[in-house]
Amino acid sequence: MSSILTRRALLARTWKVGLGLIGAAGIWSMWDLLQPLATPGFGGKVRSVAASVITEGSVTEVSEARAYLVRPPGGDIIALSSKCTHLGCKVPYCESSGRFECPCHGTTFNLIGEYLTGPAPRGMDTHPVEVGADGLLYIDTGTREDGPVPGVLTLDEPATGPSCDEGGHA
Numbered sequence: 001m002s003s004i005l006t007r008r009a010l011l012a013r014t015w016k017v018g019l020g021l022i023g024a025a026g027i028w029s030m031w032d033l034l035q036p037l038a039t040p041g042f043g044g045k046v047r048s049v050a051a052s053v054i055t056e057g058s059v060t061e062v063s064e065a066r067a068y069l070v071r072p073p074g075g076d077i078i079a080l081s082s083k084c085t086h087l088g089c090k091v092p093y094c095e096s097s098g099r100f101e102c103p104c105h106g107t108t109f110n111l112i113g114e115y116l117t118g119p120a121p122r123g124m125d126t127h128p129v130e131v132g133a134d135g136l137l138y139i140d141t142g143t144r145e146d147g148p149v150p151g152v153l154t155l156d157e158p159a160t161g162p163s164c165d166e167g168g169h170a
């Protein structure tokens with residue numbers, strides 16, 4: 001008789017422990033689901049690509065960050081905001097000229113976003129870039145640093161070819 005009671009007591013305890021574990025797992029899952037995403041999109045840290053993908057002299061657009069990743073010759077990777085410092089148009093990169101050329105009013109910037117010509121008051125703004133625990137580059141779009149003022153030209157190279165702006169600007 002006492003052996004049956006002991007078995008029942010053991011089964012009851014096992015059930016209680018099992019239910020407790022299931023409850024804890026449920027609470028953990030809910031807590032995990034309610035955590036903010038690692039890459040919340042523009043305005044936060046945007047996950048992009050591995051640093052090895054960004055070769056010297058290349059320009060990689062990261063649309064979600066509204067930015068370009070660039071590794072200047074002999075330099076570290078930088079993130080340039082694609083928003084023109086004049087009136088905010090998106091500034092595309094022109095492969096043929098090797099420059100950023102704003103289609104709205106014709107401001108041009110060199111490979112590292114320094115001001116070259118046009119009505120913009122400064123070079124392209126930048127965002128901090130860091131390598132995450134997953135080895136990927138994160139662009140902090142919540143932080144922005146003003147681009148260099150006109151006249152600052154640390155990369156003084158001629159255009160690599162014709163401009164993408166065939167029509168010109170008034």
Ligand code: FES
Nearest residue numbers: 084086087102105
């Ligand atoms: S918005 Fe780019 S030059 Fe005006």
